Amino acid sequence: MAYRWRLIQEIRYGHFGDYMKTWAKLDSVMRERGWITARVLVPTAGPNNEFVAEFEYPDLAIYERENKAFYSDPDAFAAFQAGAEFVVQGTARTELYEDMPLEFFRED
Numbered sequence: 001m002a003y004r005w006r007l008i009q010e011i012r013y014g015h016f017g018d019y020m021k022t023w024a025k026l027d028s029v030m031r032e033r034g035w036i037t038a039r040v041l042v043p044t045a046g047p048n049n050e051f052v053a054e055f056e057y058p059d060l061a062i063y064e065r066e067n068k069a070f071y072s073d074p075d076a077f078a079a080f081q082a083g084a085e086f087v088v089q090g091t092a093r094t095e096l097y098e099d100m101p102l103e104f105f106r107e108d
Contacts, residue, residue: 002099003063007038007053009092016049022083023053029076035066049088060098 011019023040030037038053057063070076 001059001101003057003060004097005055005057005063006095006097007051007092008095009051010047010088011049011051011086012088013049015086016051019051019083019086022079022086023051025082026076026079029073029079033069033073033076035069036062063096 027037036055036057038055041052041054043050043052055063057066070080
């Protein structure tokens with residue numbers, strides 16, 4: 001069963017490019033560590049300057065392992081924190097979704 005984790009936040013006007021530079025650094029660190037990297041999304045319509053990073057994990061154990069490794073890695077966490085100055089305070093949130101097998105609802 002796969003899990004999809006999203007980080008969603010609004011970036012201050014005039015600083016989206018600045019934020020993306022910090023995200024690129026974080027992405028590089030994650031790639032160096034062999035961790036799963038995000039698909040970056042922005043709205044076609046909807047809230048302006050919203051940034052969404054979406055990570056897809058094959059199972060919850062890998063999500064938990066990489067999350068623990070991230071928070072204990074000074075370089076990775078510093079790269080993440082470098083973008084904080086560009087985020088509108090109070091707008092950041094996370095979501096964690098899991099696959100819903102349709103077999104649970106099929107009638108045979």
